[in-house]
Amino acid sequence: MKSRTLVIGDLHGALKALEQAMERANVTENDTLIFLGDYVDGWSDAANLVNYLITLKTTHNCVFIKGNHDELFLDWLQKEKHNPQWLLHGGQATIDSYKKLTEGEIDVHIQFLSELENYYLDTENRLFLHAGFTNEHGVEKEAFSKSFYWDRTLWEMVLAMDKNLTLESIYYPKRLKHYAEIYIGHTVLSRINETTPQQRANVWNIDTAAAFKGPLTILDVDTKEYWQSEPAYKLYANEKGRN
Template identity: 30%
Template sequence: MTGFPEDVGDKDQGRLLAVGDIHGCLDHLERLMARVEPTQSDRIVFMGDYIDRGPDGKGVIDYLIEFGGRFPETVFLKGNHEAMFLDFLAGRNQWLFLYNGGASTLESYQEERGIRIPKAHFNFFSTLRLYHETDKFIFVHAGLRPGKPLERQEEKDLLWIREEFITSSFDWGKTVVFGHTPQKQPLLDKNKICVDTGAVFGNSLSCCDVEKRRCWTSRPLPPA
């Protein structure tokens, strides 16, 4: 439990779901999705940071590509770790990627003849979106620069901003749903929802029905 009601809601209505930062934790992702039980009527937004630090970045991307095929309304956002990986593959700022947990991702792609990134994976990384907007919500990996409208936000802030956004009371006219900055449990403020609960740091992976503010976690069930 997250401290908030865990409920499947009314699946016939369809849910608007946000999934926090996975960071190579395929076991958490599989356990979480088994509890959420997504359906074709749901709209699901994955908030980025699918790779690095955790043990199975490649497995997570395999899972997400297959998931997107089964649920075509799914939105995949870019996180700062995907941006760093793309830079690494292009020969830019390679030290930054490795410093931030990239070695575990490279290890997951290791084959007998070396590291191989499947074309489908490269296409996945290359087509990630910086944000997703609905009538009531803005989904973005890290947050927004206070005082700037959405169309004037810079990619660096969308992927990296922390305290300036989290501590701000600026009203963008919609609830901003984000990840990037781990919380002990989903943060459900009046105009902000954070779904990163630090799965790779020993906590859990979280999913939130942002309209009903109902949450699920991947935390293992206690022994019977």
């Protein structure tokens, strides 16, 4: 079977959605799986999901990108640092899911979260990161690393761009020219009333709002074919998810 490069959107503890989407995509050990971050904060399976990912990387070729929620949770695990807003936006559900883990199991999860990548650039010059970057010279020149998992200006910029703008134009954003394609999550597509992956310029947003009322998406970066789970809230019918 031909190997594929598959990119997976924000998970937010929705292990059931991930398992369903992977089954629908017929994921095999030949595929490269690129996860765009935000593994925790939302549904009740955060601890189980991270455990699943740790196991998955022993059988599959995986790339795990860091999301802003992953950083917030790691801060809590290592420093017991948190704020009330984080607890309201899924943090409490994550804390609750970790109550059954032993100290040794939590240490393994801390190592996994500590090793998450800020971004990944493949051999086809396709960039994968959670949120965005601001430096016009590209990610290697980005001075503020938190932009990789907090920035929203990249997606806001391409949404506002004139569709007729060409690469040759002096107005074409320089930061986009460095990469063949850019894949992000972070900003839910439900904000623009979309439930499927969306492309603007050379940027693809894969966050189809599994943390809220949307499905989880897996996309083949070569063919642009995609597979989705049922809306995650239906798989966790007795939960609220993120507010």
